[in-house]
Amino acid sequence: MTNTSAPHFGQVFVMDDPLTLGPNITSKLVGRAQGIYASASQSDWAFLMALNFAFMEGKYNGSNLSILGRNAILSDVREMPIVGGSGVFRFARGYAQARTHTVDLKTLDAVVEYNVYVLHH
Template sequence: MAPSFSSATKLFSFSLLLLTTTMVYEANSQLPLQTTLVFYLQDIATGPNATVSPITGLTGRDWTYEQFGTIFAVDDPVMMSPSPVSAQVGRAQGLLVVSAHDGANVNAVLSIVFTNLQYSGSSIEIQGISRQRESYKELSVVSGTGRFRFAKGYAAFETVFYDPGTAHSVIRLTINLRQS
């Protein structure tokens, strides 16, 4: 006959497991329950210092932001303020795919890779549909690494400056995170 555990032993074992799980969660929790971060992307679409570049598209068509099927690589500096000479905290690196036939939407997959401040070595992963013709866009924060491990939330992108002559944009990036 197999040994049986008393109710008290089962309750003690369950309590110990729950306490251990709580302690591990608290030890790994690196952010407050809710966090808001504000940064600025310096986005340059033309010239030798371009930070966004088309890498492929449909054969026989222009590779533009309005053309369905065009894929862009992104490597924008992430800055502390709108000034292009402010402190750089990282890079916004990823892909943009013009995913709507009328060119209105871009599917974005971006990693905010931190190289400065207390978040160095960490990243925030952003993904979703960006409505190109709107100055304010929200995308999902789907994950993160380092200090942002298990983070969820949303990222708001808002154009605060655009110079059509140089194709230079400054985009305010407000990241609202909820630690899961």
């Protein structure tokens, strides 16, 4: 990290967050969003995301979707590729669009909406 680097450049974060149907913490829990993200840009707020949606409910129970891509968090909409999956989502390909719903600048907690478009067998 240098004096001219973007804030937090090089930091790695691990997540295990609730995956819900809606933006409220009281929304129905359908799985977990688990993975790692690293601040990978020296010039802006962009993360390298390695993210799994691990489903624990309904017909997707036990299945996973895997996302790997760049997340420029200050953009209104960020598109990241679906690179695979397991269970129902075996051989998955597609993309996810992320939109920040809310963010708390004091805690840096955020609620992010993901719209996922996926083809699978």
